[in-house]
Amino acid sequence: MTIPIPIRAAGAFAATVVASVALWSGPAEAGPQTALEAALARAPNTEPARNIILFIGDGMGVSTVTATRILAGQRAGADGASYDLAFDRMPYGGLVRTYSADGLVTDSANGASAITTGHRTINGGIGVDGGARRGVCDTSRNVPTLAQRAKRELGKAVGVVATSSLTDASPAAFYAHSPDRNWQSDADMPDAAKAAGCVDIAAQLVLAPDDLRPDIALGGGLSFFQPAEAGGRRQDGQDLAARWSGRPDSVVVTDRDAMNAAVAAGQDILGLFASVHIPQEVNRPTVAPQAPTLEEMTRAAITRLASAPEGYVLLVEAAHIDKAHHAGLLNASLTDSIEFSKAVAAAQALTDPEDTLIIVTADHSHGLTLNGGARHDDVLGLIKGPTGAPRLAGDGRPLPILVYSTGPGGPEGEEGRPLLEGVDVTATDHVRQAGVRLASAAHTGEDVPAYAQGPSAHLVTGSMDQPYLFQVMRHALRLPVEAP
Numbered sequence: 390m391t392i393p394i395p396i397r398a399a400g401a402f403a404a405t406v407v408a409s410v411a412l413w414s415g416p417a418e419a420g421p422q423t424a425l426e427a428a429l430a431r432a433p434n435t436e437p438a439r440n441i442i443l444f445i446g447d448g449m450g451v452s453t454v455t456a457t458r459i460l461a462g463q464r465a466g467a468d469g470a471s472y473d474l475a476f477d478r479m480p481y482g483g484l485v486r487t488y489s490a491d492g493l494v495t496d497s498a499n500g501a502s503a504i505t506t507g508h509r510t511i512n513g514g515i516g517v518d519g520g521a522r523r524g525v526c527d528t529s530r531n532v533p534t535l536a537q538r539a540k541r542e543l544g545k546a547v548g549v550v551a552t553s554s555l556t557d558a559s560p561a562a563f564y565a566h567s568p569d570r571n572w573q574s575d576a577d578m579p580d581a582a583k584a585a586g587c588v589d590i591a592a593q594l595v596l597a598p599d600d601l602r603p604d605i606a607l608g609g610g611l612s613f614f615q616p617a618e619a620g621g622r623r624q625d626g627q628d629l630a631a632r633w634s635g636r637p638d639s640v641v642v643t644d645r646d647a648m649n650a651a652v653a654a655g656q657d658i659l660g661l662f663a664s665v666h667i668p669q670e671v672n673r674p675t676v677a678p679q680a681p682t683l684e685e686m687t688r689a690a691i692t693r694l695a696s697a698p699e700g701y702v703l704l705v706e707a708a709h710i711d712k713a714h715h716a717g718l719l720n721a722s723l724t725d726s727i728e729f730s731k732a733v734a735a736a737q738a739l740t741d742p743e744d745t746l747i748i749v750t751a752d753h754s755h756g757l758t759l760n761g762g763a764r765h766d767d768v769l770g771l772i773k774g775p776t777g778a779p780r781l782a783g784d785g786r787p788l789p790i791l792v793y794s795t796g797p798g799g800p801e802g803e804e805g806r807p808l809l810e811g812v813d814v815t816a817t818d819h820v821r822q823a824g825v826r827l828a829s830a831a832h833t834g835e836d837v838p839a840y841a842q843g844p845s846a847h848l849v850t851g852s853m854d855q856p857y858l859f860q861v862m863r864h865a866l867r868l869p870v871e872a873p
């Protein structure tokens with residue numbers, strides 16, 4: 390095709406002349422055209438949701454998603470930049486603001502609570518409202534979670550899956566209420582808080598009344614459930630694992646095979662596969678091969694919950710995306726993020742998008758930046774110059790494609806950034822460079838992504854506030870608005 394382009398010539402006697410520019414008239418790039426056709430054919434599903442699966446990639450900000458997508462594609466032998474993670478293909482999505490009641494940047498306790506209760510709270514607060522004070526027991530501040538309301542008011546089954554201890558902040562936000570995320574066992578609580586009526590997080594999971602207790606909980610954290618006499622942390626002598634398995638059709642499992650057997654038997658399952666956290670996926674196969682992957686736990690939970698007569702709500706949290714970012718362990722973080730995508734893919738395969746709302750989001754972001762690199766360079770590597778040697782930055786040092794804003798890989802003293810000579814920056818134990826040195830990388834406060842499919846997924850759109858995601862899920866279940 391040829392179209393005339395008017396060109397205005399310069400000078401005192403300027404006149405308009407017409408030149409011809411040849412434009413390519415071949416077929417459009419196939420992927421985006423197919424995506425448009427899918428979008429045009431899409432109709433919102435406004436029916437009530439039978440099931441909800443909420444996926445939280447802990448610390449999975451937008452740049453982590455981008456880096457994960459590229460690495461996943463490269464590991465699959467494909468083009469990384471155009472590769473799709475499981476949630477990249479979801480039809481709806483938007484951006485979520487993540488601040489807390491007391492900070493520009495949130496921690497996982499408030500971030501997850503805002504999503505699971507609809508109440509933004511203080512950093513460190515779990516299942517409590519914005520008036521809570523960190524470490525001060527005031528049970529009048531407790532607010533119900535989506536899971537608790539779904540079970541009590543609608544008879545839905547409830548599941549929690551996490552690679553962290555089940556008592557860690559994000560999974561706890563599905564079933565517990567605490568003004569301090571650290572109160573994971575009685576040994577972690579001050580006496581004044583116990584005297585004021587607050588209960589540790591592990592005890593809240595196991596000792597909840599039947600119409601609030603999760604039906605299946607899979608993760609780490611065995612030590613928070615066991616008394617000191619049995620090798621655990623508890624000082625009150627309570628064996629919470631024994632309390633769980635003492636109920637009818639209830640079992641505690643500590644390895645993959647027992648988990649799968651209990652799922653087949655339809656039991657209520659407390660899976661505790663590590664003393665604290667299940668190891669990062671880069672280490673799990675050698676350190677704890679009996680521990681299931683996030684994908685295996687997700688499959689187990691959905692299979693167990695699928696027979697629930699009234700449907701279910703399930704939280705799945707990938708904890709090590711965040712925990713490895715804190716330690717500057719980029720390979721480990723992105724590897725767990727790839728595992729997170731596999732878990733989402735498993736959920737998509739095991740559920741019907743007509744009756745199951747799936748939301749994928751993060752509680753907060755991490756300061757990761759993607760600074761350059763040729764299209765097919767190893768995304769874990771260094772930016773290269775024309776000769777293939779690392780391109781040097783203004784300080785005479787090479788620049789990795791991915792760098793943290795803060796973290797343990799930051800420069801120390803007068804030395805500046807390390808030269809990285811002979812260093813394998815792609816190794817699982819390499820601590821990635823950071824702009825500013827912090828012992829533990831800081832969370833960051835920019836918006837995080839949310840993706841959705843299924844009933845009410847079209848409501849996940851535009852610029853959202855974190856507690857809004859609770860409202861979407863509440864509406865999808867047709868739970869009434871909370872009494873003021």
Ligand SMILES: [Zn+2]
Nearest residue numbers: 448711712715
């Ligand atoms: Zn964190």
